[in-house]
Amino acid sequence: MVAINQLYDSKFKTLPTITIQGWVKSNRNSNKIGFLVINDGSTLKSLQVVYHSDHSSWKKITEITTGSAVSVTGTLVMTKNAQQPFELKLESLDFLSLADKDYPIQKKAHGSEFLREQAHLRVRTDTFFAIFKVRNQIAFAIHQFFQAKGFIYLNSPIITANDAEGAGENFTVTTIANNQYHKDFFGKKAALTVSGQLNAESFAQGFKKVYTFGPTFRAENSNTTRHAAEFWMVEPEFAFASLNDTIDLAKNMVASVVSNVLTYCHDEIEFFQTKLQQEKSNKDNKEQHDLITMLEKLTVLDNYQVITYSEVIKLLEKAKNNGKEFVYNDIKWGMDLQSEHERYLCEEAYQGPVFVINYPQAIKAFYMKANPIDINHPEQKTVAALDLLVPGIGELIGGSVREDNYQQLLANKEQFKIASEDLQWYFDLRKFGYAPSAGFGLGMERLIMLITGVNNIRDVIPFPRTPGNLMF
Ligand code: 4AD
Ligand code: MG
Numbered sequence: 001m002v003a004i005n006q007l008y009d010s011k012f013k014t015l016p017t018i019t020i021q022g023w024v025k026s027n028r029n030s031n032k033i034g035f036l037v038i039n040d041g042s043t044l045k046s047l048q049v050v051y052h053s054d055h056s057s058w059k060k061i062t063e064i065t066t067g068s069a070v071s072v073t074g075t076l077v078m079t080k081n082a083q084q085p086f087e088l089k090l091e092s093l094d095f096l097s098l099a100d101k102d103y104p105i106q107k108k109a110h111g112s113e114f115l116r117e118q119a120h121l122r123v124r125t126d127t128f129f130a131i132f133k134v135r136n137q138i139a140f141a142i143h144q145f146f147q148a149k150g151f152i153y154l155n156s157p158i159i160t161a162n163d164a165e166g167a168g169e170n171f172t173v174t175t176i177a178n179n180q181y182h183k184d185f186f187g188k189k190a191a192l193t194v195s196g197q198l199n200a201e202s203f204a205q206g207f208k209k210v211y212t213f214g215p216t217f218r219a220e221n222s223n224t225t226r227h228a229a230e231f232w233m234v235e236p237e238f239a240f241a242s243l244n245d246t247i248d249l250a251k252n253m254v255a256s257v258v259s260n261v262l263t264y265c266h267d268e269i270e271f272f273q274t275k276l277q278q279e280k281s282n283k284d285n286k287e288q289h290d291l292i293t294m295l296e297k298l299t300v301l302d303n304y305q306v307i308t309y310s311e312v313i314k315l316l317e318k319a320k321n322n323g324k325e326f327v328y329n330d331i332k333w334g335m336d337l338q339s340e341h342e343r344y345l346c347e348e349a350y351q352g353p354v355f356v357i358n359y360p361q362a363i364k365a366f367y368m369k370a371n372p373i374d375i376n377h378p379e380q381k382t383v384a385a386l387d388l389l390v391p392g393i394g395e396l397i398g399g400s401v402r403e404d405n406y407q408q409l410l411a412n413k414e415q416f417k418i419a420s421e422d423l424q425w426y427f428d429l430r431k432f433g434y435a436p437s438a439g440f441g442l443g444m445e446r447l448i449m450l451i452t453g454v455n456n457i458r459d460v461i462p463f464p465r466t467p468g469n470l471m472f
Contacts, residue, residue: 001019001020001021002015002018002019002020003020003040003042003043004020004022004038004039004040004042004043004045004046004047005042005043005045006042007047007076007086008043013076013078013086015076016075017073017074017075017091018073018074018075018076018088019071019072019073020038020040020047020049020071020072020073020088021040021069021070021071021072021096022038022039022040022041022047022069022070023038023039023040023067023068023069023070023124024036024037024038024064024065024066024067024068024069024070024099025037025038025039025046025066025107025124026066026107027061027062027064027065027066029051029062031053032052032053033050033051033052033053034050034051034052034053034058034061034062035048035049035050035051036048036049036051036061036064036070036072036090037049038070038072039124039129041129043267044126044129044130044133044267044268044271045084045267047087047088048084048087048088049072049074049087049088049090050077050087050088050089050090051090051093052090055090057093060095061090061093064095064098065098065099065100065101065103066099066103066105066106066107067099067103067105067121067124068095068096068097068098068099069096069097069099070093070094070095070096071093071094071096072088072090072092072093072094073090073091073092073093074088074089074090074091074092075088075089075091076088076089077089103121104118104121105118105121105122105124105125110125112127112456112458112459115128115459116458116459116464117471119462119463119464119471119472120472123462126271127271127275128459130265130267130268130271130272130452131448131452131454131459131460132462133265133268134261134265134268134269134448134451134452135444135448135460137260137261137264137265138257138261138444138447138448138451139213139444140260141256141257141260141261141264142213142234142253142257142444143213144260145252145253145256145257145260146209146211146236146253149209150209151209151210151211151236151238152203152207152209152210152211153210153211153212153213154196154199154200154203154207154210154211154212155212155214156193156196156199156200156212156214156235157193157196157199158192158193158214158215159173159186159190159191159192159193160190160191160192160193161186161188161189161190161191161422162191162198162422162423162426163191163194163418163419164193164194164195164196164197164198164365165194165195165365166365166366166416166418167194167218167220167365169194169218169219169220170191170192170194170217170219171191171192171217171219171229172189172190172191173190173191173192174189174190188422192217193216193217194216194217194218195216195233195235195441196212196214196216196233196235197212197235197237197367197439197441198367198423198426199212200212200235200236200237200439201237201402201426201429201437201439202425202426202429203237204237204238204239204437204439205239205429205432205433205434205435205437208238208239208240208435209236209237209238209239210236210237210238211234211235211236211237212233212234212235212237213232213233213234213235213444214232214233215230215231215232216230216231216232216233217229217230218231221467223466223467224339225455225456225457225458226339226393226394226446226449226457227457227466228445228457228458228461228464228465228466229465229466229467230461230464230465231443231444231445231457231461232443232444232445232461233441233442233443233444234441234442234444235439235440235441235442236249236253236439236440237437237438237439238437238438238439239435239436239437240435240436240437241401241436241437241438241439242384242401242436242438243357243384243386243400243401243438245438246386246399246400246401246438246439246440247304247306247355247357247386249440250355250386250388250397250399250440250442251301251304251353251355251388252301253442254298254353254388254396254397254442254447255298255299255300255301257447257451258295258298258299258451259299261295261451262292262295262296262299268452269291269292269295269451269452270292272291272452272453272454273290273291273292273453275453276291276453291453294391295451297352298353298390298450303352303353304352304353304354304355304388305350305352305353305354305355306354306355306357307345307350307354307355307356307357308356308357308358309337309356309357309358309359309360309382310333310358310377310380310382312337312341312345312356313331313332313333313335315345315349316331316341316344317331319344319348319349324344326338326340326341326344327340328340328341333360333380334360334362334363334380335363336363337356337387339394339395342356342387342389342394342395343389343391343394345389346389346390346391346394347391347392351391352391353388353389353390353391354388354389355386355387355388355389356386356387356389357384357385357386358371358382358383358384358385359382359383359385359387360380360381360382360383361381361382361383362381364383364385364400365400365416366403366409366412366413366415366416366418367400367402367403367409367412368383368384368385368400368401368402368403369383369384369400369401369402369403369404369436370382370383370384370403370408371383371384383400383401384400384401384438385398385399385400385401386398386399386400386440387399388440390450392449392450392453392455393446393449393450395443395446396442396443396446396447396450397440397441397442397443398440398441399438399439399440399441400438400439400440401436401437401438402436402437402438402439403430404430404434404435404436404437405430406427406430406431409427409430410427413427445457445460445461448460
């Protein structure tokens with residue numbers, strides 16, 4: 001048995017006969033000759049199998065339906081077609097499992113919305129095959145990046161008693177129906193984690209450099225193309241680190257992962273490039289969407305800009321005065337940046353990745369470290385935080401330096417009204433030799449969207465969970 005991707009390696013081309021196992025993407029025939037197109041999961045490229053009317057099973061083969069699982073044996077024949085340099089001349093065929101005629105993934109192109117309802121089958125389309133191949137490569141590249149830098153992989157818990165971000169977006173985990181959590185499984189209220197950061201901080205005080213990479217859950221009722229209720233987050237945390245170190249780590253990570261994918265998923269990226277250009281030209285838009293150029297830009301560290309929140313406000317005010325229309329246009333210091341503002345920054349003002357740093361304390365999480373007071377604006381309290389904004393997505397990464405002062409952290413807890421009974425261990429870290437620590441969280445799905453150009457988070461996670469949607 002040979003995999004289709006191996007056929008591109010010359011030593012397999014010389015085998016007298018080969019057997020391929022895979023799924024039929026199409027089957028067409030005239031009176032004399034037929035073509036089965038088969039994909040076996042090893043590559044985006046399918047193999048064309050040629051059969052003739054003198055074959056003893058001709059009739060049965062002509063009836064093979066799209067989607068069927070088959071095993072074919074034959075000889076490889078070289079063609080003059082650059083796209084498809086060889087085909088298989090069929091000798092024998094095993095009908096492993098015929099698909100019913102109503103198999104939903106037919107040859108014609110289906111819309112993403114239809115395919116979301118077929119999430120159990122959509123991986124058999126070229127688009128979803130390519131998306132999930134890239135997803136796999138990104139996950140591997142993330143581990144490679146951190147492992148090469150000496151970061152230790154930490155599995156932070158999924159079930160937790162804390163709300164790390166303090167945003168009240170936890171899903172409750174319970175075995176009872178009456179809210180009497182003291183009688184529940186854990187003897188108290190439990191939830192699915194919104195972030196592994198707090199646990200990562202504990203491990204960073206022993207290993208110095210750690211990262212978590214796992215599923216994260218948020219009951220955020222925002223039905224957007226960039227929010228999912230279950231998503232994967234990568235959270236590096238490192239001790240003895242500053243905000244600048246964190247910016248460096250974040251941009252090196254994104255650059256390294258993008259360049260890894262450009263190298264190892266070349267076929268898939270080319271596929272997305274072509275697809276996006278076709279979509280654009282269908283919309284009669286002359287402007288070419290050049291995915292590869294955009295991705296190559298992300299591999300160059302000098303292309304990442306850094307700007308403070310206060311500068312952002314000035315920039316937005318200036319844009320507004322020059323006629324830029326924002327839906328939320330009450331631009332003033334202290335406001336939370338809306339996604340339209342974030343996208344203005346990275347898509348129009350800078351046309352590339354931008355780190356926004358030093359946000360107002362009041363709009364960020366309780367654990368972020370306060371910056372020294374600015375004597376010109378003593379009322380403008382900021383924290384050593386960063387967000388990385390990227391074109392087409394907006395926020396890809398959020399992170400900060402952590403408050404390392406025990407008393408200050410307790411004061412923040414009061415100010416932010418954080419339920420603290422389960423966080424004492426976290427505060428206590430500050431009492432037992434807490435080296436200044438910093439880190440960030442990167443949304444895996446948003447990175448996949450950035451790299452593939454896919455514009456809905458529901459299409460980059462195998463089985464999406466969003467408000468009102470729990471299929472599969
Ligand atoms: O900015 P966030 O909320 O940061 C944290 O959770 C910190 N504890 C991270 C840290 O410092 N260790 O989330 C981090 C990233 C966001 O920038 C975004 O990419 C992604 O996680 N994210 C989501 N992705 C998909 N769906 C959602 N509902 C998301 N919420 C956040
Ligand atoms: Mg954030």
